Amino acid sequence: MTQEITRATFDEVMVPNYAPSAIIPVRGEGSRVWDKEDKEYIDFAGGIAVTALGHSNPTLVDVMREQAGKIWHLSNVMTNEPALRLAKKLTEKTFADRVFFANSGAEANEAAFKLARRYAYDHFGPEKHEIVAFYKSFHGRTLFTVSVGGQAKYKEGFEPTPAGIKHCDYNNIEQLKAIISDKTCAVVMEPILGEGGIIPADLEFAKQVRELCDQNNALLVFDEVQSGVGRTGTLFAYEQTGVTPDIMTSAKSLGNGFPVGAMLATDAVAKSFTFGTHGSTYGGNPMACAIAEAVVDIIDTPEVLEGVKKRHDLFVAGLNAIDQKYHVFKEIRGMGLLIGAEVVDQYAGNAGKFLAAAAEEGLFVLVAGPDVLRFAPSLIIPEQDIAEGLARLEKAIATVVEQTQAA
Template identity: 55%
Template sequence: MPTYAPAAMVPVRASGLDLWDQNGKHYLDFTSGIAVASLGHCNPALVETLTQQANTLWHLGNGYTNEPVLRLALALTEATFADRAFFCNSGAEANEAALKLARKHAHTKFGAHKSRVVSCLNSFHGRTLFTVSVGGQAKYTEGFEPLPPSIDHIPYNDIEAARAAIGDDVCAVIVEPVQGEGGVMPGNPEYLRVLRELCDKTGAVLIFDEVQSGMGRTGALFAYQGYGVTPDILTAAKALGNGYPIGAMLTTNELAQTLSVGTHGTTYGGNPLAASIALKVLETINQPAFLARVKEASVKLIAKLETLVKDYPNVFSAVRGSGLLLGVVVAEAFKGRSKDIQRAAEAQGLMVLIAGTDVLRLAPALIVSDAQIEEADRLLRLALNELTKPA
């Protein structure tokens, strides 16, 4: 289906942050599959884990539990605020489950009138009809109407708009602690604290979508831990499986009791293959030394990008983001041309992302080395020189 616009080059193999295409050309990958392969491509420990599980037990269906998923659930609840975990296959499914849980909880505890969902403009929560409607980007919902009702969108980081929107009829407030697709925009700590207070006051459920910001990406295991604001529900996916499809919804015992047998489910969710890999990923990332290195690499990469902004003021205007989820904002002269910068970088052998038409997004694997940060800077400069040279 014509739903993607893939690059002309076709990757055929990769290791760590190194990738090669069909012609044998080498690339430095600063995308990690949109913040997914955080431990790098073909990570040896994960290959071993997958191989071992593939020779043991693949799939059972939800009429049975399995040891890997129980170990993963225990590890995630021990590492977070949560008491319970629901496993699925993607971030969209995790958010769908979170929103369904919030609605069911509100209907059970308060009545059907408490059903409104409040989300942020320029957010992204998935591509199901419910989650894409909750995401505040009209370009993704046009032509799919009628959309699910009782969903309102407010500007991100706008405290007064939040106070005005979050009333007694709201069942859920869903927010990304760092907006990814919406332009790599970190949440203001005070804004997130106010959302928590408003949810406490109105009985709404606070959902943190950490599909992109979670699993060490910001330098904490989950971004909420760095902010000191605890949600009622947290969703994770992307880096949780390092490329093997898995999503998770984490919540409290109180909320989990809203669901009973048959009220929600999934065929593949929590299968032994996905769960065993996710556990290995979690055990690797959730180490003080590993997370400290993410913060260190972030400081080094931000410093390089800020120098780049000074050296190319016609192309870039600012750096923003958190940890190793960073955005370089395009300057007025290059407005709408983030894709051109991405293509120029790719031509030099550097893979980067965009977040809309005005932000270049970098999300390298969390194992990125200082030498690779230097090399990315060199390649990006070559790309910019080529892009800005006189015709």
């Protein structure tokens, strides 16, 4: 007999670190999702910037089936063809010479931070170990990555956390100058703050960060877990900054929902990960890498990348049109299909109300902190889905505005 599964089942059997909505999606196709009651939703969330090619993408389904019929997993005492093909493509398409595969963005960042410290240890000694990162940044949920991340709430109750980490304000070069030193082994930054409110790096700021790293013999680490693999309209966002990092991380869109992460590095830096210094049981497994290779092949094309820029303009125009009627947004910002709409002071702290109202109207959106609505849909979302989703968003916003005025 099949056991009935409901939202209440979560409260019975799952660790309560999440508070999922009552919606239980059971089927997806492209940028549409259906729940257990067969209610349809348009997906502007993309699984938090993950399903870059939509749900149940037929090409990826075929690749998965083909690889599943060959081999799923090998220990890392051997290599495999899909991993090598994917690594070769990533190095050919980026600044990097070497790749390490992991299972997630947090794992890729963990590897990056360890590599940065190991490189400094090898070349300058143990005193050069400090990492500088930015307030409001997010780099994952491991103990090391929450420590580098610039949001204290994620560290609370888990202290003592790893030491030797400093923070300053994003896009504030003077603060960075004040804390970077000859003890700094790396500066870690997102080219566009994701969880921190969808804030792109000022180009001059990014350039000066690179210069400060060079002056202090520190590595520049770009976290492109959310911004990478076509999300911003280029394969990786660093291409738009005019700055080249020494280490870069990727995940999310890389697997379109299949767990995979990657750390990319120059040859000179990667050499510090000598035999036995780091590893991952599942990292680089054939299934993940076969799917990720297909994702990269599809996304890194003029058609898709130019399409991201066109869809960006459609979103921004639509959000501006909504704002002209309801005056709820302070600023609309972002790159490509990673877009943030900061709410006006009247709704500060209540971005979640718009998210909940949107779900009622059959639309998935995200927040990036309590004040910003975030949109991170499929990179190939049909234009008619954008139009319909924005229409549903307008209804949701109208509802929240009406409720607020009536209160």
